[in-house]
Amino acid sequence: MEKLRDFMQRRAPGRSNLSTKRKESDELEILSGLSNGRLCGAPFCAVIRNSDTHSSDYNQLRDIPRPGHADYTAGVKYRGYQDIAGGGHFSGRLTAPLCVAGGIVKQILAAERIYIGAHIEQIAGIHDVRFDPVNVNNDSFEQILLNSIPVIDQDAGAKMEASIHAASDSCDSVGGVIECAIIGAPVGLGDPMFEGMENRISSAIFAIPAIKGIEFGNGFECTKLYGSENNDSFHTDGNRIFTITNNHGGILGGITSGMPIIFRVAVKPTPSIYKKQQSVSLSKMENTELSIKGRHDPCIVPRAVPCVEAVAALAVYDALFDMKKYS
């Protein structure tokens, strides 16, 4: 439970001065699934209550949807009956339960010596160094946690923080890229066609709001290489098989190769900005201006880092236990 609380803390706002002024205590009440501090086989159920809601901030959004947000699409889908408070079903708040699940599963995976870490690879065009795709290890992950925002290169981190403050000052927001590595996964995870590791991870990762792209290994860069440059040749030291480059990002044919699994995701700039925007009054079917109230992060990338780890943990765990079926 201590570890889970630490992990949740990384997602919580208020960790630095970068995020929303909402107080989200993220107090976890466990309803079932735990007996004497151990998972007992019954479904795990826990509640995180919103302790500091300002529903009135959201009232206008049922009529005037925010650009870039689900207000309009969910309004049509649910014919106006959707819960609008805090973004309802589409709130970033829903990443809290994702992190509860992922935080528990990370502990189970760690017991099998599978570790997952992520960092900000880019914010507003400012790049961190990337993970070494061959030698990334658990120490790399622990170093990241020591910094005020989750990066490898502190200088890049400081510049990112400055860019977030600048965006905030101009009532705007910025996005970025998160890179994630999974190490220690055995060879053979993932199943053909629709259940490969890329399918599983991407299928899960888009559960995090604001993610608009994902790439594995060297990703879109591989499209400009020759096959002879992109292929990672196999080598052996007599004991194990490995590659000395890792363009494939630890996945071949949807199945893990034993090399680190590497992927990066694109996070769009927070759509809720304080600048005036054009939108539509649905009740009047008229063009109108919208000024968003409420409390919103000028950049959700730092808080999304543990979410990406959590979701990756869920995907790996599922594949791992599917493999165990056949052994």
Added chain:
Amino acid sequence: MEKLRDFMQRRAPGRSNLSTKRKESDELEILSGLSNGRLCGAPFCAVIRNSDTHSSDYNQLRDIPRPGHADYTAGVKYRGYQDIAGGGHFSGRLTAPLCVAGGIVKQILAAERIYIGAHIEQIAGIHDVRFDPVNVNNDSFEQILLNSIPVIDQDAGAKMEASIHAASDSCDSVGGVIECAIIGAPVGLGDPMFEGMENRISSAIFAIPAIKGIEFGNGFECTKLYGSENNDSFHTDGNRIFTITNNHGGILGGITSGMPIIFRVAVKPTPSIYKKQQSVSLSKMENTELSIKGRHDPCIVPRAVPCVEAVAALAVYDALFDMKKYS
């Protein structure tokens, strides 16, 4: 059936001189699901037999896995029992049944005025123009089919063909990017968290071998924009709601917005190349050289274009029919 045959033909090799010399007649034998030329409610089952197999080409691959291919990972997963002929379960041949399913579903969607088209956006660094993300329409798709390879700009297409031939001449291969657009989808497709349209499409798209990344709307580019630049403001003409930019790629909060759905996928260069490569003899646990025999495409991007359309059709169809449940 005529339309399905035309669609399958786009995936088949031998359409141009760009692809493998294998003769794949892709003759479809329908076993069930069709009665008097109509889907009858029973599961649709069809067989495409491999008429021109050279299993012996694959014999060495059980011992010496090809870099960049699933030979090694599948070998570990299935403990050496996997079917190795033609790449077995991991062969590009398996995109043929994907195209059968997708080709049928495309006809069902067309009856609901939902259309899907794709083109090569890039091969080996040579770019085609992109779809107009707001005004792309069915005519755009039909124009693409008139060219010798599926591009919008014929000049770019000619350069791509030259680059493929050059790669082939040097016993190498090239990759690229495919862009796909889905038009006519109603507002409201896609479900929260793990069943959003990005989840559904990406979960399906990685069923196509060699795909290593996917991005929706302006994708990774959005990470360098301000929220005020990236948000697509809503507008109305009194009758309908629309956006006049489409950075969001037709999906907000995982739900379709009524604007064209746009995504791009990264296709890695064909891993099976004729150049000598380093690999490992699994039986001897020794490093060794590998010279691949058999017949392989120097670039699979052109033939992957209809596969991407097929898979997109399946994802949209599923979401559409899930939505109908509640109406």
Added chain:
Amino acid sequence: MEKLRDFMQRRAPGRSNLSTKRKESDELEILSGLSNGRLCGAPFCAVIRNSDTHSSDYNQLRDIPRPGHADYTAGVKYRGYQDIAGGGHFSGRLTAPLCVAGGIVKQILAAERIYIGAHIEQIAGIHDVRFDPVNVNNDSFEQILLNSIPVIDQDAGAKMEASIHAASDSCDSVGGVIECAIIGAPVGLGDPMFEGMENRISSAIFAIPAIKGIEFGNGFECTKLYGSENNDSFHTDGNRIFTITNNHGGILGGITSGMPIIFRVAVKPTPSIYKKQQSVSLSKMENTELSIKGRHDPCIVPRAVPCVEAVAALAVYDALFDMKKYS
């Protein structure tokens, strides 16, 4: 909400003097899914807390499993980590959330003029009259609710109550049969092979603890009839198709026929009895005697009646919404 509360009340203990002395207030706290008194499209989540638990009553059961109960099988499955309090994951308490789900769905079905009712067909060998399988209607269901236990024939009901009291007096328990009818379901619900209505209903019904059998229509009796006796011939009045007998119980080939769906389930006598029983001390691997403490119903059949309706509602709802997909 009022209707849901009434429905829950039928499952709750303390309705008559037949059941356990536990106080289960069954207070429902709704956490999500409801906005302004309407389902809003987000998952519905509610909590029913156990307000009157005596965990200590269950302590000995981890070592000495009750005959006829899941203590032993769950103990092996979960290797002793299972939550034992109140029977944990295997407690009859878990029919309360089943009834919440079913109680909501019954209201949705009623809006489509599909009604579900059940009664006790037999307790300890005392039989109620059966539903008229052709003419059973919503009035039949409402009549049943007026009686002190859910039967059609009040005299039979009085005898059943006496038999339950007698069993209770001798520290023993009795079982019975519940008959359920679903009326108003359209023709065409249910899908071939594993998704037929019998599959769906039976798959759901065994979620209720203590159920050991299910039969549809005339069930096991049909095995002694000739085909010419058992077949229900079709008739028409020019407007609709119907049968004038209903041995098939409203389901042909797994698909609803438009006639009332009829099924009966066998409920075993409550395994938790106060009589001394033989069991085993798992820690000592010795035979031993067991005297069960705690508060247990001498007959759960009356309280299981709304559970059977709830589960039937869920199965019909699923099939109904699957059918809507294709229309």
Added chain:
Amino acid sequence: MEKLRDFMQRRAPGRSNLSTKRKESDELEILSGLSNGRLCGAPFCAVIRNSDTHSSDYNQLRDIPRPGHADYTAGVKYRGYQDIAGGGHFSGRLTAPLCVAGGIVKQILAAERIYIGAHIEQIAGIHDVRFDPVNVNNDSFEQILLNSIPVIDQDAGAKMEASIHAASDSCDSVGGVIECAIIGAPVGLGDPMFEGMENRISSAIFAIPAIKGIEFGNGFECTKLYGSENNDSFHTDGNRIFTITNNHGGILGGITSGMPIIFRVAVKPTPSIYKKQQSVSLSKMENTELSIKGRHDPCIVPRAVPCVEAVAALAVYDALFDMKKYS
């Protein structure tokens, strides 16, 4: 393959003079999933072609549905587009692929020392002896196969055969009960609520056409017993835990207890009989008489015996492999 062929033979018609005169060679063509005689990890796909079809026999049934059959319900569901030949999607022929799957899985289970056998417990009111629910073993199953119809008591079998012939002679049909036992299943198979062993088995068993009921252990009989009579007390010899009666049929709380799993299913008399019956012309919406042509079994119970075993094997296999996930 040899064992699969033997098993399929038990389902095939023509084994005795009891069944249809259709020639169903049940020739199996394996399309995928087998490499060098072993399952290779790719999906197993095989085709059994109908070699002796008389589609014209079925032409009238699209207009005049057979009582007791799916002609009417499927016709409404599929709006007249359903494949009608041989009963199409609702033909008893579809138990052949069930037996292929089950026949393979039975071999996998046998390697884990889990065995499954079934016999006719009753036809037309004539009863076989039941399995000894505690001591039934693999020898019991092999004895049954030596008889001309699958029974334990040959005399009962002879009377059953006579009753089938008599029904056939009067252009009628008879039904019966099949009893199935699964031995050697480890303690702990089955999961709470909707995934218990009773849920899994019954959900699968109704895939076999004509089954109208299922009961586990002593089934409906338990409803007339006291708890003290019905509970199977636990015992130990110091090494293992067992019960000396088996009213629970090897399943407690949905989870296997290690005792034989016992269930019985009700098979209705074949609805396709040669006697004249009342039905409706759907095109004219008029009452009419129906004389069924074609070739139909006067009793499908003997041929359904291996189908019940096959389906039980599938359910156990699924539960077994789900359990392995967590070990």
